Amino acid sequence: MLRGGQTMESAAQGGPRLAPADQALALAIAGETLRRVPLLDRLIDGATRQALPEDSKARMVLRLALAQRVALHVPDHALVATALPLVEGGPRRLVHGVLGTLLRGSLPDADLGALPVEVAERWTKAWGEAAVAAAARAIVRRPPLDLSFKDDAAAKAFAEAEGGVVVAERHVRLADSRAVTGLPGFEAGDWWVQDLSSTLPARMIPADATRVLDACAAPGGKTLQIAAAGHEVTALDRSESRLARLRANLHRIKLGATIVTEDVLAFAPAEPFDAVLLDAPCSATGTFRRHPEVLFRASPRIIAESAELQGRLLEASAAWVRPGGSLVYAVCSLEPEEGEDRIAAFLAARTGFALAEQRRVLPGEREEEGGMDGFFTARLVRQG
Structure with missing residues (x-):
């Protein structure tokens, strides 16, 4: 995605075929890494004597490993064991050393977000610092599940039954993401997934x-x-x-x-x-x-x-x-x-x-x- 400009969907479809659980984990790791690139890079740059090239394998593997620790709470031994084989025959020693240094220290909170510098500058000019700060908070939070309904009465009944909130006419928000095909009304065609905006x-x-x-x-x-x-x-x-x-x-x-x-x-x-x-x-x-x-x-x-x-x-x-x-x-x-x-x-x-x-x-x-x-x-x- 970072090198070729692909979307998450196209990159996933073009990658190796994985078992569903592994595919979900791979997407989660990639997504949580992309949500935190500026934060992860600050951690990496603070633990290396010389800056790693932006697109180096060592930097990307370190990003992936640290994102698992910060966002997915993967145990240290597990993320080290999966990171090092990715740099076999390359900068393994460097990656091992940087991970050891960072994992022994105090890592930031998972809710601490930041935007790419050029995006933050562009949006600050357009919309102001408050909007950029809100975007930094939003990027590390998984969005809710929004459903559009054909009928407003059905929307209200669904919200009451499923613990959702009616956020607009014929529109219900569920705080947590769920498998949509298992939700009431899917087979009956009562609703479809659609962000409120x-x-x-x-x-x-x-x-x-x-x-x-x-x-x-x-x-x-x-x-x-x-x-x-x-x-x-x-x-x-x-x-x-x-x-x-x-x-x-x-x-x-x-x-x-x-x-x-x-x-x-x-x-x-x-x-x-x-x-x-x-x-x-x-x-x-x-x-x-x-x-x-x-x-x-x-x-x-x-x-x-x-x-x-x-x-x-x-x-x-x-x-x-x-x-x-x-x-x-x-x-x-x-x-x-x-x-x-x-x-x-x-x-x-x-x-x-x-x-x-x-x-x-x-x-x-x-x-x-x-x-x-x-x-x-x-x-x-x-x-x-």
Whole structure:
């Protein structure tokens, strides 16, 4: 992930086939390491005479071993026994010595978090020190499990039965992660997994909008929301494999949608829609609680390229909105270039649309309830 810019999911799929328990442990170790890279590096650098290269095997093995100790509470003898074979024929002596020094000392608390320096600097400039401090707290805490329901009464009944909390209409939060397939209502299709932040764009669609397009729809949480709210929804995405997951969820949840496999930039609907929701591809830095690797992947170049694509997608989507209709734009990003700046540039360059409302979710919002992913969403209305 750090060298090749892969996501956790793609790296896991491309690795060796492991037994389920070993796969879960490998993902846990990788995830807890990525959540604490700045902290782990400070520990390592404080115990070595000469700084280890950033991408050296010794540094990575030390990160993996220390993350197991700090976050997963693996016994010292076990993590040493698994770390040293990884540097067999290499800097084994160095790794053994550094681990011995650190394990004999006082290691920091597992709840002590820090962001990569460049990310902290970027977000401090954009959002201030309080938001960065909240993000540092959030990155080392596993996020809760959020469920979206078709029906608000079912959501309230589920929360009461399972010890959950209703955090919004038709939305329940469980404090601890669980195997979702074993939860009540899964087979019956009562709910689907969806972070609270990602429900905000669909909530902005006016209730009187009959025909709604969900652009870049897969994997489909927003499509399900729109259909459950009673709209006639068309789900558009160019990835057939990702749309297969949407089809499966529509079948399980017992909801209907028209599915179109097409690139947004090539799409040509026969008639305009009452509302278009564009959940645009982005750097995804707002999802760092679940995917800490995004903070290492989202370079300024990636952010700039994403913003350029978002501008083209906005222009295409705007053409499909009827006069008086709504264009809802969303990104799970904490970068203003992909959110506020993107909308400002669109409105400055294109007449005929007005900003009706916008919502920015920053680290620290509802922190006492488990927090929310970083998010931006805005609703524009086509005039005339």
